[in-house]
Amino acid sequence: MKSKVLLIDTEAGNIPSVLRALSLHDCEVRISNSNNAFASADALVLPGVGAFPQFMKNLADFELTADLKNFVSSGGHLLGICVGMQAFSRGSEEFEFTNGLGVTSSIVSNLNSLGVKRARVPHVGWNLVHLSDGLHLTHPLKAIVNRHVYFMHSFAFPLTTVGSVGSTDYEIKFCSAIQIRNAIGVQFHPEKSHKVGFDFFAKWISHVK
Amino acid sequence: MKYCSKCVMPSSAAVDNGLLYSDVCNACLNSEKSKSVDWPSRRILLNDRINRIRSDKNYDVVIGVSGGKDSYFQTHFAINELNLKPLLVTYHGNNYLPEGQDNLERMRHIFDVDHIVFRPSERVLIKMNRIGFRLQGDMNWHAHCGIFTVPIQIAARFGISLILWGEHGFTDLSGMFSLEDFNEFTYRDRVENALRGYDWDSFTDNGLELLGREDLKEGLSEKDLKWGQYPSDLELRKSNTHGLYLGNYIPWSGNQNAELVKKLYGWREARDPFQRTYRKISNIDDMHENGIHDYLKFIKFGYGRATDHASKDIREGLLTREEGIEMVNLYDAVRPTKDLDRWLSYVNMTEHEFDAIADSFRSPKVWWKENGFWSKYCIDGIARRFERVAGK
Amino acid sequence: MSLKRIIPVLLIKDGNLVRSSDFSDHRFVGDPFKQCERFNSWQIDEITYLDIDRERKISDGFRTDKRARRIREIGDIQRFVSQICQVPLAWGGNLRTESDAGRAIEVFGADKVIFTSAVDSSPSAVSATAKRFGSQAICCGIDFRIIDGKPQVFVEAGRKLIRHSFEEWLTFCLELGAGEILLHAIDRDGKKCGYDIEVLQVATGLTKVPIVVLGGAGNPNHMVDAVKNGASGVAASNVWHFVDNFSEMIRENFVQSGIEIRQP
Numbered sequence: 016m017k018s019k020v021l022l023i024d025t026e027a028g029n030i031p032s033v034l035r036a037l038s039l040h041d042c043e044v045r046i047s048n049s050n051n052a053f054a055s056a057d058a059l060v061l062p063g064v065g066a067f068p069q070f071m072k073n074l075a076d077f078e079l080t081a082d083l084k085n086f087v088s089s090g091g092h093l094l095g096i097c098v099g100m101q102a103f104s105r106g107s108e109e110f111e112f113t114n115g116l117g118v119t120s121s122i123v124s125n126l127n128s129l130g131v132k133r134a135r136v137p138h139v140g141w142n143l144v145h146l147s148d149g150l151h152l153t154h155p156l157k158a159i160v161n162r163h164v165y166f167m168h169s170f171a172f173p174l175t176t177v178g179s180v181g182s183t184d185y186e187i188k189f190c191s192a193i194q195i196r197n198a199i200g201v202q203f204h205p206e207k208s209h210k211v212g213f214d215f216f217a218k219w220i221s222h223v224k
Numbered sequence: 225m226k227y228c229s230k231c232v233m234p235s236s237a238a239v240d241n242g243l244l245y246s247d248v249c250n251a252c253l254n255s256e257k258s259k260s261v262d263w264p265s266r267r268i269l270l271n272d273r274i275n276r277i278r279s280d281k282n283y284d285v286v287i288g289v290s291g292g293k294d295s296y297f298q299t300h301f302a303i304n305e306l307n308l309k310p311l312l313v314t315y316h317g318n319n320y321l322p323e324g325q326d327n328l329e330r331m332r333h334i335f336d337v338d339h340i341v342f343r344p345s346e347r348v349l350i351k352m353n354r355i356g357f358r359l360q361g362d363m364n365w366h367a368h369c370g371i372f373t374v375p376i377q378i379a380a381r382f383g384i385s386l387i388l389w390g391e392h393g394f395t396d397l398s399g400m401f402s403l404e405d406f407n408e409f410t411y412r413d414r415v416e417n418a419l420r421g422y423d424w425d426s427f428t429d430n431g432l433e434l435l436g437r438e439d440l441k442e443g444l445s446e447k448d449l450k451w452g453q454y455p456s457d458l459e460l461r462k463s464n465t466h467g468l469y470l471g472n473y474i475p476w477s478g479n480q481n482a483e484l485v486k487k488l489y490g491w492r493e494a495r496d497p498f499q500r501t502y503r504k505i506s507n508i509d510d511m512h513e514n515g516i517h518d519y520l521k522f523i524k525f526g527y528g529r530a531t532d533h534a535s536k537d538i539r540e541g542l543l544t545r546e547e548g549i550e551m552v553n554l555y556d557a558v559r560p561t562k563d564l565d566r567w568l569s570y571v572n573m574t575e576h577e578f579d580a581i582a583d584s585f586r587s588p589k590v591w592w593k594e595n596g597f598w599s600k601y602c603i604d605g606i607a608r609r610f611e612r613v614a615g616k
Numbered sequence: 617m618s619l620k621r622i623i624p625v626l627l628i629k630d631g632n633l634v635r636s637s638d639f640s641d642h643r644f645v646g647d648p649f650k651q652c653e654r655f656n657s658w659q660i661d662e663i664t665y666l667d668i669d670r671e672r673k674i675s676d677g678f679r680t681d682k683r684a685r686r687i688r689e690i691g692d693i694q695r696f697v698s699q700i701c702q703v704p705l706a707w708g709g710n711l712r713t714e715s716d717a718g719r720a721i722e723v724f725g726a727d728k729v730i731f732t733s734a735v736d737s738s739p740s741a742v743s744a745t746a747k748r749f750g751s752q753a754i755c756c757g758i759d760f761r762i763i764d765g766k767p768q769v770f771v772e773a774g775r776k777l778i779r780h781s782f783e784e785w786l787t788f789c790l791e792l793g794a795g796e797i798l799l800h801a802i803d804r805d806g807k808k809c810g811y812d813i814e815v816l817q818v819a820t821g822l823t824k825v826p827i828v829v830l831g832g833a834g835n836p837n838h839m840v841d842a843v844k845n846g847a848s849g850v851a852a853s854n855v856w857h858f859v860d861n862f863s864e865m866i867r868e869n870f871v872q873s874g875i876e877i878r879q880p
Contacts, residue, residue: 137751416650421684
């Protein structure tokens, strides 16, 4: 039985690329911005690009905020990408402080505020994610061990983030992967990370099953 | 339809030649620039490059040869000017004129070289002729594929780092690259331009199905077309094979090459005149190149090889533009009946079917129907009628 | 640390892929898509498409004898590219409004947009796009020529001189929200003489935002040079059409020079 994956279209996410990446796998993909579609989905994907305040506003406008929180707290499989991962936060300092979903109590800050002084910001390019100990072999992030993935961001979770399962070096270390229950958030873009990203999605989808 | 103000190339040329924005085509621009190129320093560059790949134990270079004037010249140059040991490789498309076949066979004796001649099965070739014609109006597609694949396969397999080509065809005709580019052979150029976006796997039954052309299936499979499979990037990196165009390093003239190799090696031109061009030094390795293959170019784009040859000769100062126009008027529209008869019998097709299929490839940017005839604008700006529209 | 990026640039004019010199000699080399597929297979870091049309004359090279996608307008190209490109993608050229940029990102899957002339003609569009999509999605292109030994900025494909200094213009781009700067040396376009290292050094001294260089790449050593002088990414448009498997040559060169580069 194919997993049913719901791709949430917040109108602030790179839907075409994520859709293309997911369609390469053995799953049924639907796109929606209605919380009615959550119930029939085995897993949700929340991609996000752009500014955090706009993203959270769109979530609110589509009345998805509460349902996403409930989905996560009831153990639902959610994959948040980039700003979609940042949405797990208590809030972000991008522009003015804006509340996130509060899935984790940590907040998102500018890389410069996290200590980046010499390296160039935004962080754009291919980098590594170092995983925390204790992740099971079948964990989707195991697909990207020692393999570069594509980052494109100016804001990030700090290393001490509650729920962090992976970190990345960029002059300082920041949290680049987070997991709360079955909700995984990744700062990098698996849909842009070529074979590595493909393997990550493959592992995530079988993990969902 | 616009024509170059210097030569006689049209804007409808098979490959974009810049006439959309300019009155002078890119090939003529290149020809002008070539007069002030520092050829001696390019020769030094070439020598440097050659010295870096020269081998102790292996062939130094692969030369894809048809037995034509350029093949002779390239082999002569590689051996006598560059001191290389070449391996000659020929894709034999089964369409040689006797004098062309003779020129080909004499090469290994004249130059004292090893020569691999690859001849695909005739039955497979006949099928490729038919599919090529029906799919893209080019029965000679197999030859473009073979010529640009087999020498490279051999280079990869023998671990030979260099392939020496003559001139880059589309640069010579349409000025695709500038003389500053020093372009080398690339897979993309081969597929997109030489092969029109198709490859060997377009001709198998599976491939034709994927293209939505089940009607063209002839029972071919991958096993029949190994000669058309370009080596992988990995293979070519292992053998570190690069294809250089001599035309980027030395001044290139087909006419001068012909004179030289006739004199030095007794190379022979075509015995009889061609129906569609005044030149007798080109394409004796494939009778259809100047014949129906070229006639199809006229049907598609409204010009033929006489235009190509005249344009090249105008650039070399051997013809005036007026003389070039005369050649175009004399030859471009000629229906090569002899050649057509040979081909129709070779592939077992009727003339009626030939005309109907050929018509399906006429470019609407060039041709229109008028009173049951195909019409187009000619180089003097006047619209004229040509063939009758093929009946259903 | 993040790796340095190798970025091919595909120039699109009249619906065709072209090679360029001096910002004026543009010649057809093929169609816009096959080369993208080659880059996918080489697992290149990023791809940039630049729409350098001035007059929107689609040459409609569509032929029944060719196997090619039918292109009637630039949107067709953007759409096909979004279907085939498997690596991070940037679109630039003829982007003047926020909605041009929005379409490139949301409809055509671009991760970044490159604003060049818009910085002059419609700077508010640049800043609005930055606010909407974030600075990491905005690259500002700075085309320049060296005049009397100093870089002078031009827009409109090198036709209009900007009467501000290079430094002022760069600062202005940053103020508008640029998350990356693409330095494009007009004089070096198609020359294979190497990148303009001096101007690169001026730029890296002025900002902490990633700087990508374009114009003059002829061999991998040029790229090594640029990286060693602070470029975050090295871009090239013509050289990919001149040598096959060029990305492997670059990678080998980088490794030999001790620069870490992403291996497929």
